[in-house]
Amino acid sequence: MSWQRPFKELNPEVEQLVVKVLEEGKGAGQSHEWQTLGSVTRLDCHNPLCQRGGVDLHHTLREMVATRRAELEDVKMCPGLEGGGPGAGPRHCLNRFAFRISLAYKAESDR
Ligand SMILES: [Zn+2]
Numbered sequence: 018m019s020w021q022r023p024f025k026e027l028n029p030e031v032e033q034l035v036v037k038v039l040e041e042g043k044g045a046g047q048s049h050e051w052q053t054l055g056s057v058t059r060l061d062c063h064n065p066l067c068q069r070g071g072v073d074l075h076h077t078l079r080e081m082v083a084t085r086r087a088e089l090e091d092v093k094m095c096p097g098l099e100g101g102g103p104g105a106g107p108r109h110c111l112n113r114f115a116f117r118i119s120l121a122y123k124a125e126s127d128r
Contacts, residue, residue, distance in 0.1 A: 024058050028082050033121040036060075036074065042095070042112030043067075051117075060114050062095045067110040070097020074118065081120055089118045 025031050034056045039049065044063035054060075058078060062070030072093050081089055097110040 024056060024078065028078075030122055031082060031120055032123045033119075034078070035119040037117045037119075039115040040112060041115075042110070045112060060093075060116060062097055062110060062112050062114075064095065064097070064099065064110050064112045066099040067095060067097040067112065068100055068107075070095040070110050070112065072096070072114050072116070074116075077118065078120075081118065085122060087120055087122075091116060 024034055036054045036057050037051045038054055038060050039051050040046075040060070040063060041049070042062075042064055044065050046063075058074050060072040060074065062072075064070060072095070077089065077091070080086075092113065092115045095110040095112040095114065097112075098107045099110050101107045
């Protein structure tokens with residue numbers, strides 16, 4: 018499907034995409050440091066119990082490109098569910114993602 022193609026291929030006006038994330042929660046590590054993920058369009062959840070977690074950035078990126086926005090910072094909770102153990106129902110994953118997106122655009126004349 019088209020959304021699996023590289024972001025820059027779909028958005029030729031984008032020179033560079035850099036995503037940084039600070040994940041907090043299970044499996045996220047104790048360092049609490051920003052990680053540079055580079056040119057990615059989704060944030061993976063590292064909670065080993067989490068199912069269908071992670072944050073999809075496509076919608077956010079599309080809006081940024083449409084408005085030529087260069088920087089965006091946001092915080093999102095993981096939308097995934099933790100599979101319950103015996104006798105426990107599923108519950109929401111509590112991992113939290115702070116992220117920063119930087120986009121650089123090509124100059125009009127370079128296209
Ligand atoms: Zn999760």
